[in-house]
Amino acid sequence: MAKEIFAIFGNPVSHSKSPLMHNLAFAGLNYDACYTRHLLEDGQRLKETFFNLGLKGVNVTVPHKEAAFHACDVLDPFAQKIGVVNTIVERDGLLYGYNTDAPGFLKAIAEFKEIKTVLFLGAGGTAQSTSSILREEGYKVTLLNRSEGRLDKYKADGFETYTFETFKSQTYDLVINMTSAGLEDDLLPAPKKILDSVIPHAKACVDVIYGKETPFLKLAKHYHKPTKDGSDMLLYQGVIAFEHFSNYRYTFNQIKPYMQKAFDFN
Numbered sequence: 001m002a003k004e005i006f007a008i009f010g011n012p013v014s015h016s017k018s019p020l021m022h023n024l025a026f027a028g029l030n031y032d033a034c035y036t037r038h039l040l041e042d043g044q045r046l047k048e049t050f051f052n053l054g055l056k057g058v059n060v061t062v063p064h065k066e067a068a069f070h071a072c073d074v075l076d077p078f079a080q081k082i083g084v085v086n087t088i089v090e091r092d093g094l095l096y097g098y099n100t101d102a103p104g105f106l107k108a109i110a111e112f113k114e115i116k117t118v119l120f121l122g123a124g125g126t127a128q129s130t131s132s133i134l135r136e137e138g139y140k141v142t143l144l145n146r147s148e149g150r151l152d153k154y155k156a157d158g159f160e161t162y163t164f165e166t167f168k169s170q171t172y173d174l175v176i177n178m179t180s181a182g183l184e185d186d187l188l189p190a191p192k193k194i195l196d197s198v199i200p201h202a203k204a205c206v207d208v209i210y211g212k213e214t215p216f217l218k219l220a221k222h223y224h225k226p227t228k229d230g231s232d233m234l235l236y237q238g239v240i241a242f243e244h245f246s247n248y249r250y251t252f253n254q255i256k257p258y259m260q261k262a263f264d265f266n
């Protein structure tokens with residue numbers, strides 16, 4: 001059997017940890033495959049590029065997750081529902097699409113117990129799949145976003161939504177930074193006055209940004225809250241993608257320790 005080749009498609013893609021994560025798991029599990037990265041500029045050419053490169057599967061990152069949804073022949077029910085795909089596997093010439101970001105995120109926050117209400121700071125692409133899965137699991141999700149435009153689809157979908165101007169402070173068990181504030185700057189994701197009104201009442205605070213302590217996490221620590229960054233979310237979406245890539249030959253717990261080694265590198 002020919003060696004299976006996998007890749008990540010995105011733009012930009014040079015920063016991605018996915019090749020390291022998946023190649024460590026392939027090596028550790030003696031799975032005859034390799035994983036590379038491909039700068040995909042035009043999402044419309046995703047399917048054509050996939051087959052031209054002779055790939056068995058891909059992960060798809062910003063800005064092509066919706067294009068990936070449209071490129072698939074078969075969608076799993078959750079990906080179908082949210083319209084966002086980050087993992088594609090080829091089987092018998094057909095492209096099967098999955099979303100592993102959302103279940104990865106769900107697993108990452110599972111350590112926080114007795115959580116019923118969740119405040120999302122931000123309403124971008126990452127919030128879309130994660131808010132949907134949290135609601136399916138019975139959490140009450142409220143979204144607070146800097147600008148109004150992105151909130152429209154959430155409002156239409158029945159979520160409670162606020163801008164900074166309309167926000168009325170309530171108690172939320174979990175407060176999550178879903179924005180890119182703090183990624184390449186030192187900004188908080190919302191005015192400090194708002195954060196000072198919600199963080200002290202929260203049981204825990206989570207940031208989807210990984211590899212650094214953001215101003216948001218620093219503030220949460222100032223209030224002595226349990227915190228976690230986005231590393232586990234990244235790891236778990238990768239482990240779940242690997243389960244699909246390997247056609248479920250390995251379990252989550254078999255894959256995880258090898259992939260986790262990628263986080264020992266900087």
Ligand code: NDP
Binds near residue numbers: 062122123178210233
């Ligand atoms: P999008 O570009 O789709 O959305 C960005 C969101 O951040 C919007 O709600 C935007 O608000 C808000 N925002 C940006 N800058 C600020 C700011 N200075 N103050 C307040 N709000 C701000 O991004 P994604 O959803 O794709 O990504 C969001 C974050 O998630 C990123 O930091 C990314 O690195 C991280 N991520 C982590 C993953 C992981 O595995 N750990 C996986 C995927 C993403 P507005 O609508 O007003 O512009």
